[in-house]
Amino acid sequence: MSDYFEKKDLVDFANIGEYAEEEGGKFFEYYGKSMSEGKLSKREKCLIALTIAVVQKCPYCIDAYTNESLKLGITKEEMMEAIHVGASMQAGIVLAHSTQMRKIIKKKEM
Amino acid sequence: MNFREQLETLADIKHSFVEKLSETESKTLRTSKLEILQLNITRKCNLQCKHCHVSAGPDRQELMSKAKFESILELLDKADISTLDITGGAPEMNPHLEWFIRSASGKVERIIVRSNLVILKEEEFKKYIKIYSENKIEIVASLPHFTENLTDRMRGSGIFSTSIEVIKELNTEGYGKNGTGKVLNFVHNPVGAILPGDQNALETEFKKRLMDLYGIHFNNLFCITNMPLGRYLEYLKKSDNYEDYMDELICSFNPAAAESLMCKNTLNVSWDGKLYNCDFNQMLELEADFEKFSNITDFDPSYFEDKMISVGNHCFGCTAGSGSSCQGTIE
Numbered sequence: 179m180s181d182y183f184e185k186k187d188l189v190d191f192a193n194i195g196e197y198a199e200e201e202g203g204k205f206f207e208y209y210g211k212s213m214s215e216g217k218l219s220k221r222e223k224c225l226i227a228l229t230i231a232v233v234q235k236c237p238y239c240i241d242a243y244t245n246e247s248l249k250l251g252i253t254k255e256e257m258m259e260a261i262h263v264g265a266s267m268q269a270g271i272v273l274a275h276s277t278q279m280r281k282i283i284k285k286k287e288m
Numbered sequence: 289m290n291f292r293e294q295l296e297t298l299a300d301i302k303h304s305f306v307e308k309l310s311e312t313e314s315k316t317l318r319t320s321k322l323e324i325l326q327l328n329i330t331r332k333c334n335l336q337c338k339h340c341h342v343s344a345g346p347d348r349q350e351l352m353s354k355a356k357f358e359s360i361l362e363l364l365d366k367a368d369i370s371t372l373d374i375t376g377g378a379p380e381m382n383p384h385l386e387w388f389i390r391s392a393s394g395k396v397e398r399i400i401v402r403s404n405l406v407i408l409k410e411e412e413f414k415k416y417i418k419i420y421s422e423n424k425i426e427i428v429a430s431l432p433h434f435t436e437n438l439t440d441r442m443r444g445s446g447i448f449s450t451s452i453e454v455i456k457e458l459n460t461e462g463y464g465k466n467g468t469g470k471v472l473n474f475v476h477n478p479v480g481a482i483l484p485g486d487q488n489a490l491e492t493e494f495k496k497r498l499m500d501l502y503g504i505h506f507n508n509l510f511c512i513t514n515m516p517l518g519r520y521l522e523y524l525k526k527s528d529n530y531e532d533y534m535d536e537l538i539c540s541f542n543p544a545a546a547e548s549l550m551c552k553n554t555l556n557v558s559w560d561g562k563l564y565n566c567d568f569n570q571m572l573e574l575e576a577d578f579e580k581f582s583n584i585t586d587f588d589p590s591y592f593e594d595k596m597i598s599v600g601n602h603c604f605g606c607t608a609g610s611g612s613s614c615q616g617t618i619e
Contacts, residue, residue, distance in 0.1 A: 189539060220489040249478065249485030251493055253435060 183237045191238065221250050228257060229264040291573045294521055298601040301534045305603045312543040317597040319565070322589055323553040325369050325396075326614070327352070327360065328570060329385065330377040330559055334407050337430070337443045339477050341517040341571055344377040350559040351381075357388045359561065359585045364395040367589035373554075373614065375402040375567065380413045393423045400426045402475075402614075405454040406447055417454075421461045424469055428510065428614075429455075431474040434497040438479045455504050464505035473508045475616075481529035483536060483608055484511035487617040510616030513537075515568050515605040537604035545611025551597050554614075557584050565597045567614070568605070574598040 195202015213223055224246050231239030247257050289297070309316065329352040333344035364372070372392055379385055379401055392399060401420065407413045420427060431451060432442045439448040455464070455472070462468035474494065478484050491509035498504040514520045516533065524530040555576070556564040561584040564570040577596055581587045610617040 215489065219492065220486055221493060245482055246485065248480060248482045251433060251476070251485065251490050253438070 185241065188238045188241055191242075221252060224250055225252065225256070225260040229260045232261050233264040233268055289518075289522055291571065294517060295572055295600070297521060297525065297530070298516065301538065301601055303538050305599055305601045305607075308538070308541050308604075308607075309546065309599065312546055314547065317546070317549065317551065317599060319592055319595045319597060320552045322367060322369060322555055322592040324371040324373055324550070324555070325360070325363070326373040326375065326554055326556045326567060328375055328377070328556070328558050328567060329357075329379050329382045329388075332381045333377040333404065334381070334410070335378070335404055335444055335447065337404075337519075338523060339432070339442055339514050339520045341515045341520060341568060342377060343518040343571075348377065350377075352384070352559045352561075354384050354387075356557075356559075356561045356584060357384050357391075360557070361388075361391055361395070363584065363587065363589060364392060369396055369589070371398045371400065372396045373400045373402070375614075378404055378407050380407050380416050386416075386419055389419060389423050389425065398426060399423065400428055402428045402430075404443075405429045405431075406450045408454045408457070409450050417457055417461060421463070421470060426471040426473070427458065427463060428473045428475060430477070431494075432477050432479050434494050434501075442477070442479045452502050452504065455506070456502070459505050464507055471508075472506045473510055474506050475510045475512050477512055477514050481524060481527060481533050483513055483540065484612070484617075487511040487610070508616070510614075511612070512614070512616060513605045513608060513612035515602055517568055517571050517602055534601075534604070537608045540608035541604060542607055542609060542611060545609070546607045548611065549603075549606055550613040550615070551606075555587075555592060561585055563587060566606075568602055569598055569600075572600060572602065574600060 195206065213227070214220070215223075218226075224243060227239070228243035228247055231243050244257070328342070331342055331344045331348040331350040332346065333340075333342075333348070334346060336345040363369075372395075374385070374389075376382070380403065385401075389399065389401075403416075403420075408417055419425075429451070430443065431439065433439045436448040439451070440446065458464065458470075458472055461470065463470040464472035476484060476490055476494070484490070487509065490511055494509050495506070498506070516524060516530070516537075521530075524533050551565040551569075554566060556567050556570055558564065558570050562570075563576045563578060563582060563584065564574065565576045569576070575582065576598060578587070578591060581591060606612050
């Protein structure tokens, strides 16, 4: 297991188009466009990316977007506030799925 | 760390700057036309900031003499230099600064003074607000972050709030406002072992936050990479960030940034008149190779062009990402 998620592998992200260059190229074009400044600022997009990275538990993305957030002058309090949005969304999603459970309970219960 | 210890530490990395540079089209760095004369007129400072590559502080005694300043004025008369960039330490702590500013005004298009701002609150030095204003001096001031907490962690307790007070006084003088011709630029250095982010994005955020919270005006934000030198190098080593930081600088090496480095058109002069290709080389005592000329007192400006620039592994700090210079991002 020690070979999984090594910090040095983060730099290999640039090579993920290997063996499928056309698709890889199109991905990077899409990635670059969607992360660049638009109606949302770079700062806002960075906080969205950081939150998704933590929610999805991707160590590479957490490393990349924590550093990018620091570089953009985002404070640790702002980062943690964003993570709580992710955490409450996750909790809400879990609780919302209990609707299925409650519907079944209500149908089956005497 | 003295300069030898710093050079030894910097030698201990995976790829050398010379090696990386040899992979670029130009292979080496050479000077172009001399445009900027940068003067480190003292290493004395009222502050001891954690990121200071000069390791300046109240106990330093190095001051440029009046005789050296006179040599510089003579040089300005015979050379076509557009910008005079005065730095330190705290330049205001050199007793000849006022006389020099008044003497140099009119000899160049632009005079920059890199001020730490808080010194302009001290009784002995507050006169400089008017002196700068009268002579349309461009002020470049360190403001690492728009929050008090992060700025004070880097520069010392209470520095942020005093800086804000001084900036308000400068704004009253017309500094930082469009159409006044009085330029106030801030320098953002990352607070920690990270490289600076996108300069435009950071400038937008600084302008919004500082206006909303304090009603402050300024012209531009310069994002400057913290050089792995002086106190900052010591911090990187002590916090076990040195290897990661140098790796990131090397991985971010940008050949395009290397083509436009400030050392190409800048002559840096130390307090004792010695000549360097940049401020950072000065701290490592890597003197510029102008053969027979080693001091400003006898320097012939026509000799500046097309000379090999002294480089070292610290140069990765200026070639990473969008590049870094005393005027912020290069690209």
